[in-house]
Amino acid sequence: MSQVAPAIEFRKVSKWFGDFRVLSEVDLKIGKGEKVVVCGPSGSGKSTLVRCINQLERHQQGDILLGGTTVAGNAAHIRGIRRRVGMVFQQFNLYPHMTALENCCVAQRLVAWRSRTEAEDVARAYLERVRIADKAGSYPHQLSGGQQQRVAIARALCMQSEVLLFDEPTSALDPEMIREVLDVMVTLAGDGLTMVCVTHEMGFARQVADKIVFMDHGRIVEEGAPSDFFRQQKTDRAREFLAQILH
């Protein structure tokens, strides 16, 4: 099995914003179907790490491989990579001028070249999946934050990509809506999708993650199974961080 390429692999990846080094020599392997939770203090580079996978941010050194292919390249190559990677954002980023159903159909039509009926069937199936099928005809401003984020998850699922990235999916939500989004994510985790999730929700991490990655100052400081990570942190930095977010 050692010949099977990991779903995602970082090889000595570095990135700078001007003089500031956001990622330094990051090495990381994520297996097919693995659920990885990335955590760390703000400014530690965790969002950037995830955004480099689909090249919303370009890295300057090292290599990122998606199923064995390097993600860096020209615009057409990057579009091909993005076709294989779905993303859910902190601010949902639903298209405000489109209904939930239309939000789910645009990329299916323009990127996957599905017919209108096929796209709508797929969209309805995934809206059902995130338990919001009854809101298919609603516009984003008519939905609560939790509902919007679930539509955004359905939109990403519609592309049936290999990997799903979550960039702090519950950070912009009111506390009472976090649960409904996490519940959806937990059910997805049972599906064999590869998931990379930046989050501070340690309950979620404990429940679904195969691996926890703790970052600080652009480096991966700790990496391991949640059971180990929560029982015994190897670094002071991780210990302090956990103490802060758990209390």
Add this chain to the structure above:
Amino acid sequence: MSQFTTWGIVSTIIGKLPWTLCLSLIAFLGGAVVASLLTLLTTLGSRLADACVSMVIATIQSMPLLMLMFLCFFGLPLLQVNVSPLLAASVALIAFTAAFLTETWRAALKAVPRGQWEAAMASGMKHGDTLRVIVLPQAVRIATPGTVGFLVQVVKATALASIVGFMEITRAGTVLNNITYRPFLIFAIIGALYMAINLPISLLARRLERRFTFNN
């Protein structure tokens, strides 16, 4: 001298109304076409193009519209280009309109949150598709009230064309006033005509504003 009855004055002025409307339309549509091209130029991501567009806009906006008209009317003939008052006024008004609309539309494009671009691009959409299907429809909503509102400014600005001798309602008014010397009647009629054109436009702009801000 007074072969002009009151009715004669009114009908003479109204007779020139099509020219005011015509010049307004030329300015607005011409300006919109030029502004579309300039705005499109700024979406290509070239800094040079962006800077050039900014400079052109700044130049036009720093000049009084009247100077633009004089430049066209008196300047172009020096370059062996023959210009009628209509052409000079049109060119100046198109430049004036294009500068304002380009600025408005550019701002509207920038007002669409970056997350919209990111969501679309992250799903594998092309830059052009993202612009066309995701960003432009939102920018149009943002820009529409201001754009319609600006039409009022354009209609009023056509009055300046009277100075280079273009016979629209204001020019008709000054000529009639020189003959009959009935300024109150004449300019009240002209003012009422401008109001009749502009009031509905203003109301429409205000309604659009309310509608589009509610929906976001």
